[in-house]
Amino acid sequence: MRRSPRGISAVLVLVLVSTGVALPARTAEASRHVVSIAHARTLPPGTVVTVAGTATTPSGAFESSFFDRGFAIQDRTAGIYVSVPADPHVTPRDKVRVTGTLRDSYGLLVLVPADPAEVHVRGKGPEVRPVPLATGAVGEATEGLLARVTATVTRAPASDLPYGHKFFVDDGSGELTIFVNTGTGIDLTGLAVGRTVRVTGFSSQFDTHYEIDPRSPDDIVVRRP
Structure with a gap:
């Protein structure tokens, strides 16, 4: 759960x-x-x-x-x-x-x-630009920020309904959870292990782990092979 x-x-x-x-x-x-x-x-x-x-x-x-x-x-x-x-x-x-x-x-x-x-x-106000981060750098110091990571999918999307779906990425600095809420309308098709993705979203925390929560379909961009 x-x-x-x-x-x-x-x-x-x-x-x-x-x-x-x-x-x-x-x-x-x-x-x-x-x-x-x-x-x-x-x-x-x-x-x-x-x-x-x-x-x-x-x-x-x-x-x-x-x-x-x-x-x-x-x-x-x-x-x-x-x-x-x-x-x-x-x-x-x-x-x-x-x-x-x-x-x-x-x-x-x-x-x-x-x-x-x-x-x-x-x-x-002016548009807030996301802070580029390494996946392993997302943590307490970045909590609350609009952040962006570019990394490889290490674990394919899995259901955590009714809350949403989650998948994992890593750019070599540490694995990071990406949590996709159901109301964002984000299509996770094509996010297979090994694909490179750019993820933008809210730098968040739940319990003992840190994560990025994307806001809309535009926040996940799958790089072509």
Whole structure:
């Protein structure tokens, strides 16, 4: 089995809000100050922060395994996944400002807004270019980024339904999981062992392993023999 619902963190936050648990006024006010995503990532889970960046994934693309309608954003320092239960209709290049609580979701650091109104979309920003990485370099330091690897398929796609499918690639630096969520519409036909592929996607983590989660069919390009 792939995983238990990541979205449980968002549900817990909503329960806390509905039962009247609130931040002290001074803490809430301080949380409205925008900090870099890199700085936010150094803070402990449970901290309320405000970050701003450009969306790198469409909202809801990973719903089949994340169990939410979230999206990722990135600034000049780092990236992070924003977990929300309802679709805010965020698309890549949207400029987004978010206030939320940092949570650990099966190894992945996520930001969970307490209210949909804490997600503010303000026009379009520059396109975020994926960071080229070696397969063995995808890890904690790259989590949250839009990344790209070019490597050889070492294990053909296998079903992990209803969550999605996964296959493995290696460029000689270490094997890496590529997890394809069912809602992305990606056709995995032709991804046989030995084929060279270029994969772009969200640098993610589940449990003890790291992975790249592509967003759409354009994110997987099979090189001709």
